Amino acid sequence: MCRDYLQPALLIFASIAIGVVGWSGHVLLLPVALGFPVLWSIARTRSVAALISAGYFLAASRGLPQGVAAFYSSDIWPGLLLWLCASLSFVAVHTVLWAGAARARPFRYLLAAVVMAIPPFGITGWAHPVTAAGVLFPGWGWWGLGLMTAGLAGLVTRIWPAVAVAFAGVWLWSAAICTDPKLPEGWRGVDLQLGASLGREAGLQRQRDMIATVGNAASDGARYVVLPESALGFWTPTVERLWIGAFSDGDARVIAGAAMVAPGGYDNVLVAIDRKGGRILYRERMPVPGSMWQPWRSWFGENGGAQADFFANPVVAIGASRAAPLICYEQLIVWPILQSMLHDPDFVVAVGNGWWTEGTSIVAIQRAATTAWAKLFAKPFVLSFNT
Structure with a gap:
């Protein structure tokens, strides 16, 4: 009984940590967000997948309540309400498209990623893991985006440890040679x-x-x-x-x-x-x-x-x-x-x-x-x- 509650709790806490670290504002930490699809796929039930999605998104967008309060010169409650409302689309999409069957997960996750990238759901598609493509595959353009998409599909399969190790190696290589894009001349x-x-x-x-x-x-x-x-x-x-x-x-x-x-x-x-x-x-x-x-x-x-x-x-x-x-x-x-x-x-x-x-x-x-x-x-x- 204890184990039945322990694993979901650990997954939810891990999703919160991934949201905080991956979206801390440091470009080289963006690939941390790739841990979210792994946790989403490990969830044993739809309700746990929903809580993992909520933890990740709310942690990644944690600055919203304070920012809204400052914008409207009000207390924190309007910001908290907007924060929770903004998370609904992300959580709903990832909850509805979660699949218990391992075979269906890659297609379901890619569909969720596409839905959260374009309107109408993409209007609040913050914290999208695909953003890390520029860190892992700098200069690769659409080929890099394609590799990232394939990698995201791999992270929700049973071979995710091998995919994660490959991504980690690419991440270290990219960090070692990292240079920021230059200003346009003049x-x-x-x-x-x-x-x-x-x-x-x-x-x-x-x-x-x-x-x-x-x-x-x-x-x-x-x-x-x-x-x-x-x-x-x-x-x-x-x-x-x-x-x-x-x-x-x-x-x-x-x-x-x-x-x-x-x-x-x-x-x-x-x-x-x-x-x-x-x-x-x-x-x-x-x-x-x-x-x-x-x-x-x-x-x-x-x-x-x-x-x-x-x-x-x-x-x-x-x-x-x-x-x-x-x-x-x-x-x-x-x-x-x-x-x-x-x-x-x-x-x-x-x-x-x-x-x-x-x-x-x-x-x-x-x-x-x-x-x-x-x-x-x-x-x-x-x-x-x-x-």
Whole structure:
């Protein structure tokens, strides 16, 4: 009787530990997440598989309650509620697709992995183990993703110890030769520490401070300067004229986050500015569910919230190059980066506004995930965050 309870308890505690360590924000620790499918397959009952899934996901996304409380300036309870609700899709998918029969497990797990990578369930598909492909197979691109997929299937079979040993060997080899992707030539990502005021304080002095920041980066030789999500506040004709005038005598180009009012709500965008003018470069495909993307408003005839363009503009043209843009939340899920890579961009541009994540590992996880995907496809990348 004691053994009947001991094994499930150990599996659940192990899943929690894997979620904490694998998603700690250190890119080289991402392969720890590959322990989850092993535990999921070892579960003897569907209920234990559900608890293992819940332990892993809740541990991996542990920064959400505190972050939501900071975002809304509220107590911890709304964050806890959102944390639990966000876990439902992950737990439901892995519970429904769990199989007692060993033969069915590889197909069932791969189906769960695909379902959690694309909408609608992929909207909350955080902590996806496939993200570790960039650590294990840097530069292998789609072949590396294929090997990782085959390895995930192997981890839920009876030969999982052999697969795990093979992955461990590849992991050690990769760690020994690890190098981070380089910046695109002539690019500079600027990190800011302006807290909650970024995007909310849109006065003239703030715009001038941003212009000065870009000027300093350009004076060091950067031709393209990237500012974080929401750096410009709302994108208006007045803001556009101010920025164009500031760079009328130079060759620097600015890529910066902004918000643009749209019918029924607003778009979270990246804006490109040079001496010739400004233009909307990119509209975010997947804003943060709940705090930004609120599709239920339309059900009640209300407006507001950020709009989602799920599969729009996967790559954008910047000069003679093509970039894969990722804004904040898009760095935590799978399909935006893979959709962009289908178009073979020259590099990745990732921005975020993580002031509300202070005291959590969320921004570090975003950076680690972006680094891993860039390493997998051997793409240079530029990051810019506000904290």
